[in-house]
Amino acid sequence: MLHVFLVTFPFFALIAAGYAAARRRVLPLDAIPGLNIFVLYFALPCMLYRFGAGTPIGQLLDGSVALIWGLAALLLVGAVVMLTRNERIGWNDASFGALVAAFPNTGFMGVPLLATIVGAQAAGPVIITITFDMVITSSLCIALSRLDGADEHGASKAMRQALRGVFVNPMPWAILLGALASALQFRLPGPIDRTVAMLADAASPAALFTIGAVLARSALMASGKRRAGTLRDVLPVVAVKLVVHPLLVLALGWLAIALGLPLSPTALVVLVLVAALPSASNVSMLAERFGADNGRIARIILWTTVAAFFSFPLAVGWMR
Template sequence: MLDVLRVTFPFFALVLCGYLAARWRLLPLEAIGGLNAFVLYFALPAMLYEFGAGTPLGQMLDPVAFTVYLACALLMVAGTVRFSLNERIRWNDAAFGALVAAFPNTGFMGVPLLVALLGATAAGPAILTILIDLVITSSLCIALSRLDGADEHGASAAARKALRGMALNPMPWSIALGALSSGLGVRPIQPVMATISLLAAAASPVALFTIGSVLARSQIVAAAAEHGPMPARDFVPVAVAKLLVHPLLVLAAGQAAIALGLPLDRFTLSVMVLVAALPSASNVSLLAERFEADNGRIARIILLTTAAAFLTFSAAVALVGPRG
């Protein structure tokens, strides 16, 4: 366990640094958007391209792993929405609560952390989960969030908007280009590849620092908009589901697939379990704000999962990582 904590501590320490920098206004809140844009449009796509280009195509297109992870994501969404809906929490808030329960912070945190823990071969299964969460899980939850809409086309309009947003997100395209490079065995010329490598090297530290600053900004904005204390039952159960139920569900589904004789590699299953054990994706807070959901609730879930994951994720690595 101590060996695992030695690896995970710097990652979570950088998140804390970003959080404190924003809370203490050492980093102006207005500058956080620029940091986020650098990570999203430059550093992270470069890192994902590098990992994609260096990963065998079969690892990124594993149909059994795809089915297992997607089925668990859909179950997490359905279960969280069903649990959350009440007189106060309607479809918009329930849908974004379901998204933070099912969408791990794989891009900004998971890929570099898992590669540091398990080696470069962990990138392939992790990239597969990113594609599922970006393309399917996010689009589904955004469509569900519109069921409160006054007009009958609210959900379909939201689905179209989600698909447009996905098409403009550089992460799936960088993964696709990396997969194409891997499949064809073709790389950019050396000066271009060197530039990509420099950007990729910046992705992990800047992304982790940005996670913390985004969480701090979300908390500050949400606190300014709230009119009273939020009941713990509105956000704590979702955080527990993200950190405990999600990885256990993926583990159970994967073991069932193996028991049925399906070709699921145990190392791939371990990576997917650890992906599910990651804290909630910080960018869901930005989506919740854009779609006018209760961002205070979403920010609390993300902050709680990020803080608690230092221990819960490290415990998950100690339990399943060495056997992967």
């Protein structure tokens, strides 16, 4: 277990460094969007492209992995919306609470972390989970959020906005191009390949530092706007994200294997560890854009990130 902590500590230390830098204003809050742009539009797409191009196309089209992850995400979204929606929490807040419970921080944190722990075999399942969450889970929750007092076209309009966001997000395109390169056995010319490799190598530290900065900015901005949510509005979602989500994925994986679906043990380990990651930091930006209680969402993301420092190594040790 100590070995696992030694592996995961630098990742969480970089997040803590970014949080402290933004919280103490050593890193100006106005500079955080620039960090986000570098990670989202340059470093992470290069890393995802290299992962996709270096992964056999069969692993990128693993139907069993997609089925298990997708079913777990849909069950989780439905359960969280049903259990949290009440007189204080409408469709909007309940839907983004469900999204923050079902959408792990795979792109910014999971890709570099799981590549270090599991190795190259993690690439296929990780890419599948990122694609599903960005296209299906996010779009579904955004559409559900519009049911709260929306007109008859609210949900469909939100779905179109969500899909438009997917199309302008460079990460799905990087995954698609990487998969195409894998299928065609295509390699970039030497100088271009080295440039892509340099940007990909920068993705891990930059993304982790940016997570901390984004969490600090979200907490600072949300504190002055809306209530940050009571403990009973926050802690159950934190528990769902870090405990229920990985256990649900594990149970569905065992069920799939028992039914004879072709799911490798390594793929199941990767899926469970992805589910054990803290909530995705970009959900806070989505919640702010669609008028949800961003204070509550920011607290859930922050608490899952802090708690995952202890819970994620336990999950790694248990699955190994």
